[in-house]
Amino acid sequence: MRTFTVTTRKKDQIIDITDTIENYLQEAEKAEGLCSIFVAHTTCALTTADLDPGTDQDLLDALRNLLPQLSYRHPHNPAHAPDHLLSSIIGPxxxxxxxxxxxxxxxxxxxxxxxxxxxxxxxLHMSTF
Structure with missing residues (x-):
């Protein structure tokens, strides 16, 4: 398993890790298979996207508008609950x-x-099989 870190700079941000993953694949034992990537946090997620100019912000804006304004019960910080919910919806x-x-x-x-x-x-953790 390969473990690496990504540093984010904003509250909401899209980080393209495609090239990083492909660089690590050069060290894979097999030439073909499956690559599993996992982010070990509850307020960020992984997915795929088209990153034409502006589509990163379109995705973030759409995500923030998915959730209704509720009185969240998160004991640590109710204002932080949408971050956890969106992460769960997208997946780790x-x-x-x-x-x-x-x-x-x-x-x-x-x-x-x-x-x-x-x-x-x-x-993030990456494995090939």
């Missing part, structure tokens, strides 16, 4: 196939960390 992990030690992604598809409570240092 991805499994992506790879071939010839390169991710098998669509033309515009990128692997992204969705930061929902930054700025922070985020720990």
């Amino acid at each position: 992990s991805l499994v992506v196939p790879y071939a010839r030690k390169q991710l098998v992604l669509g033309t515009w598809q990128r692997i992204i960390v969705v930061e929902l409570d930054g700025p922070r240092q985020r720990t």
Whole structure:
């Protein structure tokens, strides 16, 4: 397993980690298989996205508008509850196939960390099988 960190700089931010993952795939034992990526936090998530200019902010704006204004019961900090909920909706992990030690992604598809409570240092774990 490979562990690495990503540093975020804003409260809400999209970080493209596709190139980092592909660089680590060069060290994979097998030329093809599955790549599992997991972010070990409850206020950020992983997904894929098209990162044409502005689409990162479109995604963040859409996510923030998904949740209703509720009286959240999070004991630590109720204002922090939407960060946890959005992270759970998106999810903490991805499994992506790879071939010839390169991710098998669509033309515009990128692997992204969705930061929902930054700025922070985020720990990710990657395995191939």
